[in-house]
Amino acid sequence: MKASTPSTVFGKRKEPHTVIIAHGDEIRHFTVRPWMAAFLGSAVAAIAVGYLLATSYLVLRDDLIGAEAARQARLQQVYEDRISALRTQVDHITSRQLLDQKLVETKVSELIERQSQLNERHGRLAPLLRRAENEIGLAALPENAPAPSEKPDIRAESQAPGNSPVATLASLGADSTQPFSQWPVRTTFLSGQDPWIDKPGNLFGSISESLKTIESDQFVRIANLTDTAYQNAGAIADTLGAAGLPVDSDMGHDDFGKSDVGGPLIPIDDRMIFDAKVKELDEALDALEQVKEEARRLPLANPAPGHTVTSPFGVRSDPMIGTAALHPGMDFRAPVGMEAKATAAGVVVRAGWAGGYGRMVEVDHGNGFATRYAHLSKVLVKVGQKLKAGETVGRTGSSGRSTGPHLHYEIRHNGRAVNPIRFLAVGKKLRSYM
Structure with a gap:
């Protein structure tokens, strides 16, 4: 029978390579197949391509960074030139309006001080008003007694026709320590058209009048409460005395807030006037409380109200x-x-x-x-x-x-x-x- 031979019709057959390594008496050999050789070749080629790409990136990156830095430097120079021009304009305008700014700062400081005094007065009046409400009652006040005034809200003044919404005392508060240079103003300040800077007298005049109104209301309210307390105390004392009931001899109607007066003229400031008025109100409430206590000790109530x-x-x-x-x-x-x-x-x-x-x-x-x-x-x-x-x-x-x-x-x-x-x-x- 005849042995079969390999066919060569489809091309030349590739035999695997055998690698023999001899070392002394030891001989080793291994076979490298075609697919393994192809894989190793592909890996070497991929590493070479990656190396070339990385090298190219590193070389080109420095050029890109340099170009971007140059562009940023040009933009920065342009912005610095514009800022310098604006700063020169602001300095020019500020130098022309320095006196107005100083005047505004002075007036604002005065108004903040006055508002602080009003807040302090309100704190002192609050307990007295609560005490007066308990002793007299709001219903007993005269009809012309003004209601307590709130702190002035100057925003309404600043936003009136012809004015612009700028920083005000109401937004800063009486205890603000923010410097004038940091107050929020409109960008039209650069053009010199802000009405608060150009015409500060109008707004500050309105603020001053508002504060004066509050001060006047405080004095009127204190005076009304004092008069009412003395009148009520006198009425109670007179009623008890007319009925022949015991009452302190120093509590006659003529003693409550009425006496012959005289003495040298000693001018005092508003703070001293306020302190004197508050003290007078406190004394009037003490007198009213004392005479009420005298009356409460007497059996004046009806033991069977509504019964015949x-x-x-x-x-x-x-x-x-x-x-x-x-x-x-x-x-x-x-x-x-x-x-x-x-x-x-x-x-x-x-x-x-x-x-x-x-x-x-x-x-x-x-x-x-x-x-x-x-x-x-x-x-x-x-x-x-x-x-x-x-x-x-x-x-x-x-x-x-x-x-x-x-x-x-x-x-x-x-x-x-x-x-x-x-x-x-x-x-x-x-x-x-x-």
């Missing part, structure tokens, strides 16, 4: 036996169980059964004054208990020597019964002041 008086104070026909007898108090028609309330602050000195009074509570109000609440169905306080005006002492009933449910109310001064109607009338008159 069935028997007044004085001589009457006794309801039990029909003979003439002294009635030391007033009887108010009241259903069983109604609350009987203390007519002034005091201390309970009696609480319990008291003969013909039935269940009775007696409250000592000081200065020799005491009140009694009799014929109660239930006593709700104890001896030694401190009471405030309006607190409940018991519930009405018909205990003791009584013909029906009612509240017997007495006022005693130094142990002697006095007519309660006088106290009730005074309390009604003073209700609006208390």
Whole structure:
């Protein structure tokens, strides 16, 4: 049989290469196939191309950076020339307007100082106004008393027709430390057309008038509060005195803010005037508070408001036996169980059964004054208990020597019964002041 031979129709066959390495007695060999040789050749070619590209980039980069740096230098030179020209223009305009700028700075400093003083005054007035509101009440102020003024908002002035929105005192605040050179101004300043710089007198005149108005309102408000406090104190004192009720002898109406005056002329500044007015208001409120405290110690409230008086104070026909007898108090028609309330602050000195009074509570109000609440169905306080005006002492009933449910109310001064109607009338008159 004939052996087959390789066909050469499709080209010459490539045999793998064999590499033999001999070292001494050792012989090594390995075979390099065609695809492996192709792969190694391709890798070497890729490395060579990459090396050439990297070298080209490094060479060209320096040229690109140099060109960009030259372009930036040219642009910088152009900008520096423009900035230099603008700076020269600004310096020229600033030199012409230096005096106006100094004037503006001076006036602004004065206005900020005045606004700071107004803020300080407002801080001092705030507690006095709260105290006056508590002692007098806003409803008691005269109709022409001005409302408290707010800090002036100068933006409205600066944005009026013919003006431009520039930096103002309202935007900087009274405690601003920002220098004038850093205040925000419009770019038209460079052309010299800013109305605040060209005509500062108009705006500053408006600001000054606004601050003067606030100062005037403060003085008027203080004066009105002072007069009202003295008038209320005088009215309370006169009402108590006219009713024959005890009141401090130094609290007569003529003593409140009215006296003969005289002395040398000693001019004072606005700060001293303000301090004097504030002190006068404080003294007026002290006087009002003192006379109110005097009035509050007296039993002036109605123990049974809205209820009819069935028997007044004085001589009457006794309801039990029909003979003439002294009635030391007033009887108010009241259903069983109604609350009987203390007519002034005091201390309970009696609480319990008291003969013909039935269940009775007696409250000592000081200065020799005491009140009694009799014929109660239930006593709700104890001896030694401190009471405030309006607190409940018991519930009405018909205990003791009584013909029906009612509240017997007495006022005693130094142990002697006095007519309660006088106290009730005074309390009604003073209700609006208390």
